[in-house]
Amino acid sequence: MFFSRFIIDDIVKIFERLHPIELYNLIRTTKSIRKLLLNQEAWSIWHRSYAKHKEVPSCPSDTSYPRWTTLLFGPDDCDVSCLCTFDDLETEENIYQKCGANYAMPDFAFRAHFCESCMVYLPISPSSKCGS
Ligand SMILES: [Zn+2]
Secondary structure: OOOOHHHHHHHHHHHOOOOHHHHHHHHOOOHHHHHHHHOHHHHHHHHHHHHHOOOOOOOOOOOOHHHHHHHHHOOOOOOOEEEEEEOOOOOOEEEEEEOOOOOOEEEOOOOEEEOHHHHHOOOOOOEEEOOO
16 A cells, blocks of 8 residues: 555654554554554654653663564563474474463563463573473
């Protein structure tokens, strides 16, 4: 879908007034809106949205607005990725699998959700190796 410059300016003005959770939900509506909001040029929309809604924890400088918003309002699926190695195959194959367990709690230091099981093996980074 093509947006004219005039329409984009109006959309930006509207989006800047929305709550961050509404921007999060908009990302999941159409590819055009997703592309618009995930473009780094749209960071001003996110910035103004967060500035307008002081009750929402502000986005740290070391992460992106969409990532931060997903941590705050996204699904509670565990974000831990596990590197599984299949040594028994003729060709050694490594596959990253996401835990994906539900009811994971957000960890704001790691900027990720951890389920209860993965929290036990709290990794140095959200990526770990199976069995380690
Ligand atoms: Zn997990």
